[in-house]
Amino acid sequence: MSNVFSADEVVNLAKAQTSRMFHPFTCANRGDDNHRNVFGDTGALVPTVRGWICPFCDYTQGWAHGVMKGGEA
Ligand SMILES: [Zn+2]
Incomplete structure (x- = not known):
């Protein structure tokens, strides 16, 4: 399974x-x-690198707005 986000993202x-x-x-x-x-x-x-997770249930989300991901960590 490939990562959804990079570590910097x-x-x-x-x-x-x-x-x-x-x-x-x-x-x-x-x-x-x-x-x-x-x-x-x-x-x-x-x-997480595998996408968004909910701490309280099994909900996950695999995308984010580009503006949130951008920039150097
Ligand atoms: Zn939840």
Whole structure:
């Protein structure tokens, strides 16, 4: 399985998630009782080289806005 994001992109996405400059990506299931406020918002997703993951359920997302990925880590 190939990586969705590079290591540098993961760093940039993590910074963007918590910078408050962008509305953080959040889980589609964030409304249920298992989802808590970490990494910037309720059910905010965590970037990994395999794509976004939800810390609280099995939701994943394999894309991000280019503006969030860009720049040197
Ligand atoms: Zn979730």
